[in-house]
C-alpha cells in the first residue's frame with residue numbers, strides 16, 4: 002500500500018503529497034488523516050496521510066529507478082484528522098494560498114507537533130571483540146559515558162545524555178561515525194497525555210483477604226494494603242493509596258510482583274473546569290420571535306440540509322437561548338455541534354451557560370488554556386467523549402465526525418479572521434464544512450458584518466430576525482453628547498455634565514456602570530510636550546509602547562527595548578514623558594470626581610496574567626466595583642443585572658483610521674456596548690460622548706438602528722468599490738532594500754495585470770472605466786500603512802475582484818513567478834485573502 006503524505010516542512014517544493022510505502026505491519030493502521038513519521042532527506046519528519054493508493058504515482062518522488070521510501074512509524078493510535086478535515090485543508094490551501102501542511106497543522110492542538118529526537122545506543126564496533134581497543138585508550142570520562150550507555154541497554158535520548166555529560170556532543174558524533182554507537186531518530190510529541198500509576202485489584206475481594214492471611218507476619222504493610230483494596234475494589238491512584246495508608250510505593254509494588262494487584266498507567270484528563278460545578282439549567286419557554294427562529298433552524302438540522310442562516314437579533318433578544326435549544330435538537334438527532342465565540346467574549350459566564358445546559362457533554366477551547374489542557378479538551382472531542390464544543394476561531398476545526406450545526410456568535414467580530422498563515426476566516430471555514438457535511442451554520446449578531454448582511458439581502462444566507470428584547474424589555478435610550486458643546490460651555494474634563502450626573506446617581510442608588518474607552522492602546526507612547534516628538538522604533542516605523550512596570554519602551558513588532566529618555570532627543574526639552582494609557586487617566590479622573598469610587602479597570606495592562614480577565618469580571622458581578630472601565634473588552638457579551646448605565650468616553654477615535662471598515666467598527670462597538678445596559682429588570686441608559694455627533698455610525702447606533710446604518714454604509718461601499726461589492730486580496734512584499742522592493746512590487750502588479758488579461762478575466766479593463774465595472778482590478782504598489790517592520794520595508798498591492806470567480810488561482814500563479822527572486826534575494830511575499838486589517 003502507498004500512502005500519499007504531506008510532510009510537515011512548509012518550504013517551497015513540498016506543497017504536494019509524496020509517496021511512501023506502508024509496511025505490512027501498519028497497513029490496517031494507516032488511514033487518511035493519520036499522522037506518520039517519514040524519512041525526508043537526512044531527517045525523520047512528521048507528515049499527514051492525505052490519500053492511499055495501491056500503486057505509486059508515475060511522477061512520484063522516489064519512484065522509477067529509485068526505491069520508494071517507507072513510512073517509519075505511525076504517531077497516533079487513532080488518526081487525529083478525519084477525511085473531511087483533510088479535504089477542508091485542501092480547500093483552505095487553495096482559497097487562502099497557504100502551504101497544505103500549514104493548513105493541516107492548524108487543525109491540531111500545538112501539542113500534536115512531533116519533533117525529532119536523536120537517540121544513541123551501543124553500536125556494532127563496541128560489541129566486536131577487541132573493537133574498542135583499536136580506538137586507543139579512553140579517558141575516565143569517556144569510559145564512564147560509554148559505560149553509562151552500555152548499562153542502559155537500549156537507546157538513550159541524546160538530549161538526556163548531554164544533560165548528564167555536558168560537552169560530549171562532539172564525542173558522541175565521532176563514536177556514531179566510528180560505529181561505536183548506533184544512532185536512530187524517532188518523532189516524539191511535545192506533549193504527552195498525562196498518566197498516573199493506578200492500582201487495580203486482580204482477584205475477588207474474598208480471595209484477596211485469603212491471600213492476605215497467607216502473607217508472612219513481617220508483611221504487615223502489604224496485608225494492610227490488600228485489605229484496603231479488598232474493601233474498595235475500585236481502581237485507585239498509587240499516590241492516593243500510599244498517602245492514605247501511609248505505606249511506600251515499594252510495598253504496593255511488592256504486591257504487584259506477587260500478582261495480587263496490578264499497577265497500570267492510566268490516562269487522566271487535565272480538565273480546567275474540574276474544580277467547578279455548574280448549576281444545571283433547563284430550556285426556557287421561548288418567546289414568539291425566538292420560536293420562529295428556532296423552528297427554522299430545527300428544520301434545517303433535522304433534514305441535514307446545509308443552510309447558512311444570518312440571525313440578526315438585537316442585544317438581549319435571547320440569541321444564546323436559541324443557540325442552546327437548537328443544539329439540543331442537533332444532539333437529539335445524534336449529531337454534534339460547534340459554537341464559536343470571539344476569544345474576548347469567551348468569558349466564564351458564556352462557558353457557564355453552555356456547561357450549565359449540556360454538562361460534561363461540552364469541551365471548551367480557548368487560548369488561555371495551557372497546551373496540555375488544550376490537548377486534553379481536544380482529545381475529548383476526537384474520542385467522541387463530548388458532543389458540543391465551545392471555543393474561539395480554531396474550534397471550527399473540531400474533529401467531529403457527525404457535525405450537525407455550527408453557531409458563530411458575534412459573527413461580525415474581526416477576530417474570526419486569523420492574521421497569520423493560514424489566514425482563514427472561521428465563517429468561511431464553517432461554511433465549507435457545512436457544505437461538505439450537510440451541517441447548518443447560524444451566524445448571530447446584533448450588528449452583522451456587511452458581508453453577511455449583503456449575502457442575506459441577496460438570498461444566499463437565510464435571514465432570521467429577533468427585533469425585540471425578551472420580556473418586552475426596552476432597548477436603553479442612548480443620549481449623544483456633543484463634546485464640542487461641552488468645551489464651549491467651559492467643561493475641560495473628559496466627563497460631560499450628563500455622564501457625570503449619570504454616574505453620580507448610579508453611585509447613590511448602588512447600581513453599576515460600564516465605561517468604555519474606545520482606543521486600541523494608541524496612547525501608550527512617550528511624547529515630548531514641547532515639540533511633539535514621539536519615541537519610535539529604530540527598526541520599524543511605529544511608536545514604542547511604554548511599559549509602566551519596568552519604565553522601558555518596547556516595540557510590539559520586533560521587541561526592541563530602550564529606557565525612557567530623560568530629555569527629548571529632538572529639542573532637549575525635559576517635558577518628555579509617558580502620559581498614561583487612556584484608561585489609567587480615566588481612572589484617575591474618576592477618583593478625583595467621585596472620592597471613594599470603586600473602579601475595576603480592564604485593559605491590556607490589567608489582564609496580562611492568566612485568569613485576570615475572569616477575576617475582574619467576577620469581582621464586578623459580586624458588586625465589588627461601582628464602575629467597570631475598559632477598552633473593547635467590556636463591550637462584548639456581558640450580562641450583569643445591575644448595570645444600568647453605559648458611558649462611551651470618546652466614540653469617534655476609530656473613525657479617523659485609514660480603513661474602509663472604520664465606520665462599521667465604530668457602529669458595532671457602540672451598539673454592542675450600549676446593549677450591556679438594562680438587560681434585566683432595571684431600565685438602562687447610555688451616554689455616548691463624541692466630537693462628531695452627526696456621523697451616521699454614531700447616530701444610527703444612538704437609535705439602535707442597524708438598517709439605517711447598513712443602508713448608508715453600503716452606499717459608501719458601492720461608491721468606493723469596497724466589500725461586500727467586491728472581494729480583496731492583499732499582497733504584501735517586504736525587503737531590507739527599498740529599491741529592490743519597489744522594483745519587484747511594480748513587477749508583481751504588472752504580472753498580475755498581464756495574467757488577468759491572458760486569462761481573459763471577463764471585462765478586465767486596465768485603465769479606463771469606474772472600478773465597479775471591472776471584474777478584476779490591480780491597485781498599487783504603495784507603501785504599507787506600517788512601512789517598515791524589523792528593518793524590512795513593506796509595500797503592498799491589492800487585487801479587487803467581483804463575481805464568484807475567485808482570484809486566488811491567479812494570485813497564486815503570480816506569486817509563484819517570483820519564487821526564484823524570493824529565494825535569491827530573501828524577499829518575502831505574503832498574501833491575505835479577504836483581509837480584515839489592511840496594515
Ligand SMILES: Nc1ncnc2c1ncn2[C@@H]1O[C@H](COP(=O)(O)OP(=O)(O)OP(=O)(O)O)[C@@H](O)[C@H]1O
Pocket residue numbers: 285286287288291314315316317318319320321322446447471472638639640676680
Ligand atoms: N425565552 C426567554 N424567557 C426568559 N428569559 C430569557 C429568554 N431567553 C433569554 N432570556 C434571558 O434574557 C437575557 C438576554 O439573553 P441573551 O444573553 O441570550 O441575549 P443575546 O441576544 O445573546 O444578547 P447579546 O447579543 O447582547 O449578547 C438573558 O438573561 C437570558 O437568560
Ligand SMILES: [Zn+2]
Pocket residue numbers: 529530531532533534569570571572573574577
Ligand atoms: Zn521635544
Ligand SMILES: [Zn+2]
Pocket residue numbers: 538539540541556557558559560561791
Ligand atoms: Zn520594532
